[in-house]
Amino acid sequence: MEAQVNSLRPSEPQGGPAQPHNVVRLTEVTKVFKMGNNVVEALKGINLSIRAGEYLSIMGPSGSGKSTLFNMIGALDKPTTGRVFIDEVDVSQLDAYELAWLRCRKIGYIFQTFNLIQVMTAIENVTLPMIFAGMSRDEYMEKGLKNLALVGLADRYDHKPSELSGGQQQRVAIARALANDPAIVLADEPTGNLDLTTGEEIIVLLKKLSTERGVTIISATHDIKMLNVSDRVVWIRDGRIDRLEEREKLRISIGEVA
């Protein structure tokens, strides 16, 4: 095990050290799906740099390529062409072990459908990534409970997902996403399956994480409430970036949204 820890892959920053740190960078990313005889171009050349610590929302109608882009940023799927850099490391150059490490430690995922492991309790779901990261039982139980307390579910640690409401399940998913203190939290329509108030609570929670812990939050969404807390918004349309707006501009163009 010790030998593996030392097998590091140093970064190869291509833009030079003077630029601000980009936690994610995409260059000319395309993704083509083949469905029978149909070829669907989900992404048609995306260039995007995401700064460390920002709260970025990816907005767009359904079918615009939002989720595909989300999967590219999260190293959950391979682009057809183009490159994805996470912390300036080219994801396509990583082997299976390094990819698993990246998913385990660097990135936390939150999904529209929660994707908790149904047969595991809340605490088991939250601690699974910590087990993969090699923590001892005492360590992961303590941290798991702490994370559940952070999302306000400390007393529900022993419940199965089926015994929790949608909002509670999404909180467990957030606690799980934070298991190994990732630099990036990726959320795919995190409020999509929740009612208005619960959705708002989740957004507030994500924003809190972003400001208090400096976690980069990247969220694919078409929930307008998200705009209010975002530092930047990327509008996707038909597989391309339609426009990219800073927060200040947003307020002018659409006013206060809440």
Place this chain on the structure above:
Amino acid sequence: MAIVVQRQVILPWRQVIRIAFNSLKVRLFRSVITTITLALAIAFVAYTWSGYAMLNSLWPAADPDLQRIVLAKGYEPVGDQFGSSPKDRWLMFLSLLVAVVGIVNAQLMAVTERFREIGTFKCLGALNSFVVRIFVLEAMYQGFFGGLAGGLTGITFSTLSLGAKFGRPIFSNWPPAQMLFILSWACLLAVILSLLGVIYPALVAARMQPAVALRSEQ
């Protein structure tokens, strides 16, 4: 900021055992159904095998009257052995075939309906081998218990059925050592077949990109 990607993710065997066991326990109904499929197929095999074992043990000890009854019931010894005529071999082959198809089908279904769970595991940093290990262990538990239950059921039914046909001598000549041997074979066979059914879909699922596994319907 030091930017490095390391390689170390682990899943200790203790955790694999716990996760696999819990996964079976929580899905008790589903796993019992799969295990019953296994048990029934193995019961058929054990029924055929143990029947011949009992006849072989009975034959030398039987008086000519009983031997005539055995032959009259349609059992044909080749030399002094039952179970090696072409008809017998065909029966055993068929029973195995039924077992294989039943078990592989049940395990294929069981893995396919868990693609999403596999995708989630991979998002959390699981290696392909973690996924395979969990499924292999689950299959081994199921194979072992299915084989044991099926073996016992098959042996019990064949003993009762031959006992009804030929009476007391079947019980007095009952061969315990051979029955134990058949039971062990039944367990081993069930474990192997159960693994056979699980390995392919588990490998396919483990190799999927997480995004693809997550997209699958549940």
